[in-house]
Amino acid sequence: xxxxxxxxxxxxxxxxxxxxxxxxxxxxxxxxxxxxxxxxxxxxxxxxxxxxxxxxxxxxxxxxxxxxxxxxxxxxxxxxxxxxxxxxxxxxxxxxxxxxxxxxxxxxxxxxxxxxxxxxxxxxxxxxxxxxxxxxxxxxxxxxxxxxxxxxxxxxxxxxxxxxxxxxxxxxxxxxxxxxxxxxxxxxxxxxxxxxxxxxxxxxxxxxxxxxxxxxxxxxxxxxxxxxxxxxxxxxxxxxxxxxxxxxxxxxxxxxxxxxxxxxxxxxxxxx
DNA sequence: CGGACAACCTGGCGGC
DNA sequence: TGCCGCCAGGTTGTCC
Numbered sequence: 001x002x003x004x005x006x007x008x009x010x011x012x013x014x015x016x017x018x019x020x021x022x023x024x025x026x027x028x029x030x031x032x033x034x035x036x037x038x039x040x041x042x043x044x045x046x047x048x049x050x051x052x053x054x055x056x057x058x059x060x061x062x063x064x065x066x067x068x069x070x071x072x073x074x075x076x077x078x079x080x081x082x083x084x085x086x087x088x089x090x091x092x093x094x095x096x097x098x099x100x101x102x103x104x105x106x107x108x109x110x111x112x113x114x115x116x117x118x119x120x121x122x123x124x125x126x127x128x129x130x131x132x133x134x135x136x137x138x139x140x141x142x143x144x145x146x147x148x149x150x151x152x153x154x155x156x157x158x159x160x161x162x163x164x165x166x167x168x169x170x171x172x173x174x175x176x177x178x179x180x181x182x183x184x185x186x187x188x189x190x191x192x193x194x195x196x197x198x199x200x201x202x203x204x205x206x207x208x209x210x211x212x213x214x215x216x217x218x219x220x221x222x223x224x225x226x227x228x229x230x231x232x233x234x235x236x237x238x239x240x241x242x243x244x245x246x247x248x249x250x251x252x253x254x255x256x257x258x259x260x261x262x263x264x265x266x267x268x269x270x271x272x
Numbered sequence: 273c274g275g276a277c278a279a280c281c282t283g284g285c286g287g288c
Numbered sequence: 289t290g291c292c293g294c295c296a297g298g299t300t301g302t303c304c
Contacts (some may be wrong), residue, residue, distance in 0.1 A: 003297065032280085059298080075298050077282080094282090113282050115298065154274065163299080170297055206279080219297070239297090261277075263296085278302085285295085 002074045004135070004168030005211025006222050006233065007059050010080050013225030014107070015054040017082035019064065022050045022102040023070075028118075030096040033111065035119045042120055046070065046099070058131045058167035064122065069124040071120065075115035079224040082107050112221065117236075131167040135204050136212075140166075145201045149189055156192065156261040157185035160204070169204065170237045172217060175265045176207040179238045184271045185264045210235065238265040246270060 002010065026043045028034060034042055049065035056062065061080060063070040072080060077094070083124065085106045097109035097118055119127050133140040134149075147163055147167070152159055159165050160174040169177070178185050180203035193198065216222055218231030219240065224230060233240075237247050238254050242265060246252030252269030 006297080054299080073298080075280095076296070111281095113280085113296090115280065115282095117299090158275090161298090172297055222297075260275080274303085274304105276302105279300085282297105283296095285293105287292090287294105288290105 001221055002059060002078065002216070003170030003211070004056075004059060004208050005173070005214075006216035006230065007056050007061060007074065008212050009167075009216045009224055009230060010074070011054055011056045011061055011100075012153055014061075014080060014082055015256075017105065017108060017225075018051050018054050018101075019045055020051060023047065023065070023099050023107075024102055025100040027098045027100075028096055030111075030114055033096060033114060033116050033118050035117055037120050045046050057128050058134070059170070060128060062128070068120050068122050069127075071121070071124065072109060072120040073117040075111070075113070075117065077111055077113040077221040079101075079110040079221070079223055079225075080107070081110075081223075081227070085179050132165045133167065135166055135168055136208055137199035142198060142201050142224075146194075146197055149192070149197060153190035155185075155186060156183065156187050156200075157261065157264060159189050161260075161262070166204070169210070171262050172236070173207045173211060173265075175239050176237055177203040179203075179266060179271060180207055182271050184250075184262060185259050185266055215230045238267060241265060 026046050028039060049067060051063060054063040061072040079133050082105050085104050092110050094110040094112040095108045096111055096151050099107040110177035157174050160169050179197040183200060211232045214230055214232035215224055218229035219233050241254040242256035244254050246254055246267040249270035252267040254265055255268055256263060256265050
């Protein structure tokens with residue numbers, strides 16, 4: 001579910017409630033989601049550590065503690081939020097991790113599908129080290145994008161989903177960005193003209209920035225940390241719009257196909 | 273290296 | 289209402 005804009009929204013939402021707090025205890029009931037450490041060591045090691053910083057890298061939430069990094073990936077159905085410790089537990093039956101804070105609140109990680117991942121490590125690079133550039137960072141320039149693309153010749157949409165190539169794009173924003181750039185998802189990356197490459201660079205950033213501004217897309221599981229929905233789903237150009245009229249051109253009807261095992265949406269009239 | 277595909281899990285939805 | 293098959297925003301590993 002959550003792609004870069006959704007994860008960024010989660011990070012911004014929990015940061016005020018988490019900054020400066022000390023984690024007093026950790027509880028979990030689904031050990032397979034816990035990586036790189038066993039549950040007992042995890043609880044013992046995290047207890048007493050104070051939150052130094054809450055940030056995002058790609059689709060990972062990175063909580064820097066005094067001695068370790070608590071890193072969380074929401075995968076498809078993960079939710080992360082801070083609530084008073086006494087608040088209803090039954091309201092969310094998918095909570096698998098709870099972190100007790102020093103102000104009678106809890107950080108909760110809910111995950112219906114149990115695909116999410118929780119890491120506790122002193123070496124953040126062990127988790128984040130192989131990720132590609134952050135598309136919204138100032139460091140990610142058009143020249144950089146051109147250079148990375150020049151080394152590839154694969155199908156463009158799966159390449160955009162490759163987190164080593166560029167970090168943070170998922171199925172929704174890949175379709176949206178390719179639409180904005182008027183490029184068909186099945187095109188080979190080495191078939192793109194310089195003009196198309198430039199348009200794609202701009203489109204990737206525009207699609208992601210809009211997602212952040214709308215606080216993410218709530219199609220199904222994604223919620224902001226305060227429990228409300230994002231608004232980006234109301235502004236999709238192609239995702240989930242098969243059979244509907246294109247918003248970009250006159251006469252186009254959005255089609256859906258399967259590409260690299262992923263549902264893929266595009267306008268056959270204005271994407272070439 | 274690229275591509276196909278299974279696997280990890282569960283819930284929601286459409287069809288019968 | 290009940291059951292069944294299918295679909296899902298992510299990532300990784302295996303096989304060819």
